Each structure stands twice: as C-alpha cells, then as structure tokens.
Amino acid sequence: xxxxxxxxxxxxxxxxxxxxxxxxxxxxxxxxxxxxxxxxxxxxxxxxxxxxxxxxxxxxxxxxxxxxxxxxxxxxxxxxxxxxxxxxxxxxxxxxxxxxxxxxxxxxxxxxxxxxxxxxxxxxxxxxxxxxxxxxxxxxxxxxxxxxxxxxxxxxxxxxxxxxxxxxxxxxxxxxxxxxxxxxxxxxxxx
Amino acid sequence: xxxxxxxxxxxxxxxxxxxxxxxxxxxxxxxxxxxxxxxxxxxxxxxxxxxxxxxxxxxxxxxxxxxxxxxxxxxxxxxxxxxxxxxxxxxxxxxxxxxxxxxxxxxxxxxxxxxxxxxxxxxxxxxxxxxxxxxxxxxxxxxxxxxxxxxxxxxxxxxxxxxxxxxx
Numbered sequence: 300x301x302x303x304x305x306x307x308x309x310x311x312x313x314x315x316x317x318x319x320x321x322x323x324x325x326x327x328x329x330x331x332x333x334x335x336x337x338x339x340x341x342x343x344x345x346x347x348x349x350x351x352x353x354x355x356x357x358x359x360x361x362x363x364x365x366x367x368x369x370x371x372x373x374x375x376x377x378x379x380x381x382x383x384x385x386x387x388x389x390x391x392x393x394x395x396x397x398x399x400x401x402x403x404x405x406x407x408x409x410x411x412x413x414x415x416x417x418x419x420x421x422x423x424x425x426x427x428x429x430x431x432x433x434x435x436x437x438x439x440x441x442x443x444x445x446x447x448x449x450x451x452x453x454x455x456x457x458x459x460x461x462x463x464x465x466x467x468x469x470x471x472x473x474x475x476x477x478x479x480x481x482x483x484x485x486x487x488x489x490x
Numbered sequence: 491x492x493x494x495x496x497x498x499x500x501x502x503x504x505x506x507x508x509x510x511x512x513x514x515x516x517x518x519x520x521x522x523x524x525x526x527x528x529x530x531x532x533x534x535x536x537x538x539x540x541x542x543x544x545x546x547x548x549x550x551x552x553x554x555x556x557x558x559x560x561x562x563x564x565x566x567x568x569x570x571x572x573x574x575x576x577x578x579x580x581x582x583x584x585x586x587x588x589x590x591x592x593x594x595x596x597x598x599x600x601x602x603x604x605x606x607x608x609x610x611x612x613x614x615x616x617x618x619x620x621x622x623x624x625x626x627x628x629x630x631x632x633x634x635x636x637x638x639x640x641x642x643x644x645x646x647x648x649x650x651x652x653x654x655x656x657x658x
Contacts, residue, residue, distance in 0.1 A: 336521070336522045341517075425514060444510070
C-alpha cells in the first residue's frame with residue numbers, strides 16, 4: 300500500500316502542471332490517483348461513492364495546485380483534500396439516510412469494473428473486517444495505521460480531541476482483533 | 491481531572507496490536523476508476539460548466555426568445571469578465587428570494603434556472619469547505635466572485651420569466 304505522505308513530486312513537474320502541461324499533469328495524476336482512491340475507498344467502503352469523491356478530490360487538487368505551497372509532500376496535501384471530502388460526505392444527511400436503509404456497509408473490493416479479483420482470501424478478509432467498523436473508526440484506523448498520521452493530526456482533522464482519536468483507534472483494534480482471532484464459541488464440539 | 495478518568499491515560503484502553511496495522515498496510519492499492527485521459531475530459535467539462543459567461547449568453551438568448559429585454563433588476567453594467575460588485579449580487583439574491591415559484595413554466599427557461607441553481611449550490615459547498623480550512627483567502631474571493639456572477643445570471647432569467655408571465 301502506497302502511503303500518500305511518501306509521494307513526493309518534483310518541483311518542475313508541479314510547475315509544469317500549474318501551467319497546464321498535459322504530460323506533467325498526467326504524471327502527477329498517475330502518482331497520486333492510486334493512493335488517493337485507496338484512502339477514499341477504505342474510508343467510505345462503497346465503490347460508487349468512492350468514485351464520486353475521488354473525482355471531486357482529483358479535480359480540486361488540479362484546480363487548487365496554484366495554492367499548494369510545498370510545505371508538505373504533494374501526496375499528503377492531496378490526502379488531506381480527500382479526507383475533507385470523505386468527512387463532508389460522512390456528515391451529510393444523504394449518507395445518514397443511506398445508513399438508515401442499511402446499504403452503506405456493503406463489503407466491496409476496489410477493482411476496476413469488469414476486472415476479476417485475484418484470489419486473495421487474506422486481503423478480502425481484511426477488507427471485510429475494515430468494512431465492519433463504523434465509518435469514523437475506519438477513517439481513524441486507516442489514517443493512523445496506514446497513512447501514519449498522529450493522534451493530534453487526526454483529532455485536528457475531525458475537529459475533536461486527541462482522546463477521541465485514541466479511543467476510536469482502541470475500540471477499532473478491539474473489534475478487528477475479535478474478527479481475526481478464532482472464537483471459542485465457534486469451535487466445533489465433537490458429537 | 492483524576493488520572494483514572496482521563497481518557498488520554500485511561501488504563502482500560504487496549505494496546506493497539508501491531509499485526510493489525512501490518513495487515514492493513516499489506517492491502518493492495520485501489521486501482522483508480524479511469525486514467526488521466528478520461529480525467530482530463532471530465533475536468534474540462536467541469537470547467538466549462540462553471541464558466542458563467544456562456545450561461546449569461548444563454549440567459550440573454552432565453553430572454554430574447556421569450557420576447558423580453560434581458561434586463562434584470564440587478565444587472566451590472568460591466569462585461570462578464572469584470573468582477574461583479576458584491577452589493578449588486580446581494581440585491582439580486584434578495585430579489586430572487588422574494589419571488590414566488592411559478593407552477594407553470596417553460597421547460598428551456600426552467601432548465602437554465604435549475605442549472606444555475608445547481609451551480610450556485612455547488613459553489614456554496616465549496617465556500618463552506620474553503621471557509622473551514624481558513625487558509626485560502628484567494629480561493630474564497632474567486633468563489634465569491636463566481637457565485638455573484640451566477641446569482642446575477644439567475645436573476646436575469648427569473649426576471650424574464652416574470653415579464654413573460656405578465657405579458658401572457
């Protein structure tokens with residue numbers, strides 16, 4: 300899994316993209332798109348929604364490239380835009396309505412349409428385990444474990460306290476551990 | 491706060507399991523739904539939709555088709571590329587809010603109204619996002635200017651609708 304914060308883009312490439320050079324823009328898109336889409340997919344856990352948010356995020360990245368000051372790697376900057384889009388969606392009345400219909404917890408793998416997934420039971424199981432968490436817990440786990448954000452950074456993004464981030468992570472770990480560890484009650488007793 | 495009640499130091503929080511993090515990091519990247527070619531086409535379409543100049547022309551054309559002059563109460567004297575003065579847009583918005591919704595409408599005119607209203611709503615969303623980040627004053631100004639232009643265009647179309655309703 301590519302960490303967005305590790306995606307550094309050469310200054311010349313960014314300058315080219317700002318002036319509208321298609322080659323520079325294509326290379327930046329190729330560098331950012333997989334990580335950005337992965338982040339969005341794992342937070343919202345729904346392919347159709349993820350595609351909408353991905354498009355909005357990538358368009359915002361290119362439209363606001365003039366405002367990028369280079370204080371953080373470009374990947375990290377794009378990741379923050381993606382996260383803000385995801386949080387806006389998760390807080391929206393539309394998402395809450397979807398939750399009430401019970402359709403938001405679909406377990407999906409994120410391959411292009413028509414592509415058959417390769418056999419990867421372990422990966423699929425992790426995807427299912429992740430999808431069993433609440434969207435907020437999923438976002439916290441993903442940002443902390445994969446993207447390497449600190450509790451302080453997560454708390455700032457959510458507009459909450461550090462203890463919110465810590466407790467979300469701890470509960471999510473508890474739930475994920477229960478998912479992966481064999482349960483005593485599920486073992487087959489001899490008849 | 492007592493240390494045993496402080497959530498930051500509460501002893502009952504389980505220690506994160508490093509193996510879970512490893513499992514998550516081992517997941518493959520998600521392949522994006524389309525490549526740069528398709529993305530750039532979509533980006534160009536969005537920019538085209540956001541450009542208020544064609545919409546202003548459309549508003550004027552619709553007003554002419556309806557047989558009325560394209561002169562809304564808030565129309566500014568400057569060309570489309572000039573920044574619209576905020577008070578004019580505010581007047582136009584107040585005027586728009588005061589107008590009743592008509593039950594019987596012409597489809598092409600109503601489509602233009604709906605399109606403009608959608609774009610204003612999209613810019614409102616962006617303004618909220620930019621306002622929350624509090625670090626993009628330049629972007630905020632651009633969005634506010636675009637919004638003011640769209641409100642003006644909407645006022646022109648709605649004014650034409652009202653005039654035509656009065657004639658009929």
